[in-house]
Amino acid sequence: MGQARAWGAAHPGAVDAGIALLVQVAVTMPFVVPRPPELEPATWPAYGLTTLTVLPLVWRRRAPMAVLLAVLAASALYRLALEGPGQPLPYQGLVCAYTIAAQAPARQRWAAAGLLLVAVPASVWLNTQSARELTFSLFVFAAAYVFGRLTDARQREHRIERERAAARERARIAREMHDILSHAVSLMIVQAEAGPLAVRAAPERAEAAFEAISATGRDAMAQLRSMLGVLRDGGPGGGRSPQPDLDGLPGLLERVRAGGLDVRYGSSGELAGLPAPLAAGVFRIVQEALTNVVRHARARSATVRIDRSGGELTVLVRDDGRGPRPARTAGHGLVGIRERAAAHGGSAATGPGPDGRGFEVRVVLPVPSGEGTTG
Incomplete structure (x- = not known):
């Protein structure tokens, strides 16, 4: 149909x-x-x-x-x-x-x-x-008119829904591009700022910093090229850009560590086989939370934990930096994290870490049962 x-x-x-x-x-x-x-x-x-x-x-x-x-x-x-x-x-x-x-x-x-x-x-x-024929004729013409008005109303609803879907897709693409660029640029800035000092104090570290800048830039360009290629080939209403999953977390953490932040990772529960949209959302949440740490926290270390218990998935990103600031609570990154959590039916909480030190992002997401997997 x-x-x-x-x-x-x-x-x-x-x-x-x-x-x-x-x-x-x-x-x-x-x-x-x-x-x-x-x-x-x-x-x-x-x-x-x-x-x-x-x-x-x-x-x-x-x-x-x-x-x-x-x-x-x-x-x-x-x-x-x-x-x-x-x-x-x-x-x-x-x-x-x-x-x-x-x-x-x-x-x-x-x-x-x-x-x-x-x-x-x-x-x-x-x-x-005949009055009977007149009544019947008026009835069938009125019915045709009513059906026409109902068709117009249904078409209007479809147009509105298409516009809403397009707006949601534009917002999703904007979040994806923000996450990719914000993460890459933040790491590149940190490495570039550390480069001149490393050149004078430890040349071998400077070489590693420049290599990290190059690798981060290439990775960001590859992701953007892949996203734009899918959008271009898909046409109006076409395919969605390739989505990351939890298999990409080790590479993400290594890139952040190369920027000088000591990132520890832990998990519990069965994380394999999560629905693909949920796995992609978790990856982007961790990415954006770590980007915030690199950009704002002046932290030396951060902890990432993903725990699955029953029908819930908890994502925790905590740093030992200088704690929350007004600029951090108003940034697009935390807004994006809340939007991603809400899109999956979950919630996001942000605030000071234990004993008021550092900053933490805690996201709780429901895990759908019996749906597609990351594969």
Whole structure:
């Protein structure tokens, strides 16, 4: 159904032609079904004029009001000039009423409603002058109009949801790029600032610092190139950028250690087989928390722990630096951590470490059961 809807949205002309053909088949039935002997036989001119009432439906979306007027005019000519078979339903008018209700602006909808309120009773008066037929005709035209308005409301909801999804995706990409660039640039700055001192005091350490800067830059460029490549190849609404997982944590910690921060890592519980989105979120949370330590804490060491207990995953990043500052509580990094935690149904708490020393980030995330894995 979704593929058919997408194809129809991409080929509206073909859809309109198909609808006109379907209506043509319907209005042909009274001409091929044998008529009672007391009635005049169906004629080719009558059939040709019937076809003329259907043909405008091909342009129903491009000029709905003009199509409605053309259908009404051809139908009136058929009724007044020729003695041909009647139709069980006014198919052409119903298609026009639905289209105008679904796509036309309010002024055209009101004009069409007024026109039909005149044309329908006039058609019934020319046909049977029956109150029953008038009631039925008004009912089916009202139903077509209501269905058209419901279609318009559903399309509006779909557009709003697509816009929201696009906004969420833009926010996700912005977080990813912030995490990649912020982490890489922070490590490069630390290494670059330490480089001149190391050149004078310990040349071998200076060489290691420059190598770390180069490796960090190459890694950031590779991640950005991969992300942008997927976005470019995926097109609108295309694929998502490759996501990190917990297998990338050792490399992340090594890059941070190369910047001079002593990072200790520990874990408990079964971490293998976590759902891929959750594993990626944990990686980015640890990355951003360590980036904050490098940028703001002036810490000598930090601890990273990931513990899984039951249906919860706890991520703790703690440093021995100078503790929380106003700038740290207002940065984009901590906001991003809270957003990632909330996106997975969890929570994030930040504040002083034990005994008021240092700073810690504690994130608690629920672990979904029975979903995809990191593989």
